Amino acid sequence: MEKAFTVAVVSEEKKVDYVSYFLKGEANYWWESARALEEEEVITWDRFKKIFLDKYFPSYMQTQMELKFFELKQEGMAVGEYEKKFTELARFVGDCLDTDEKRAKRFQQGLKPWLRSRVAAFELATYAEVV
Known part of the structure; x- marks a missing residue:
C-alpha cells in the first residue's frame, strides 16, 4: 500500500x-x-x-523473523539465493541495518567462511559492493 x-x-x-x-x-x-x-x-x-x-503480525512472529535473520547463513545457497533471503528477512530488523555499512557487514558475516575471508580482503564499504 x-x-x-x-x-x-x-x-x-x-x-x-x-x-x-x-x-x-x-x-x-x-x-x-x-x-x-x-x-x-x-x-x-x-x-x-x-x-x-x-x-x-503479532510481536512473537516479529521476533521469530528477527531470529531467522540473525541466524541466516549462506551455507548451501548460491550468493544470489542468500542475497534474496537476506533482503526478505532484513525488513524485520529495522534499526539494526539502518546504514549501508551495517547492511554490508551483516551480509558479509553470513557468507561461507572461505568466501567471507576473500571478500573481507577487499575492505568493501557498501552493500552493493559486497554482494
Missing part, C-alpha cells in the same frame, strides 16, 4: 480511508470493530499500521 500511496500521491489524511476500502471479509469486520474501539475520532496512518500489525 505504501508503494501505491506514493504513485497515487495519497495524503496522510486519506491513507486509512483508502486502505480500509480494500479490506475484505474478516479483515473488514476486524477493522469495523477496531475503529469503534478507538478513542480518537480520526485514526492516523501510523496508528492504523500499529493496530493492524498487532492483529495480523
